[in-house]
Amino acid sequence: MCAGHAPSLIDVDDLGFAFVLGDGQLSTPEEVAAAEKAAASCPERAITVGENA
DSSP, X not given: OHHHXXXXXXXXXXXXXXXXXXXXXXXXXXXXXXXXXXXXHOTTOOOOOSSOO
């Protein structure tokens, strides 16, 4: 669910747990928008987007 909105930022392991790819820094407005959409769709609320989230 979450990873599908930001596949260049978030991946899912073999057990179904999502994890951040890279260092988690969002470099472009498109990355910010994708991360915010992923966070909004995450049923576990495991993703946050912010200055120092």
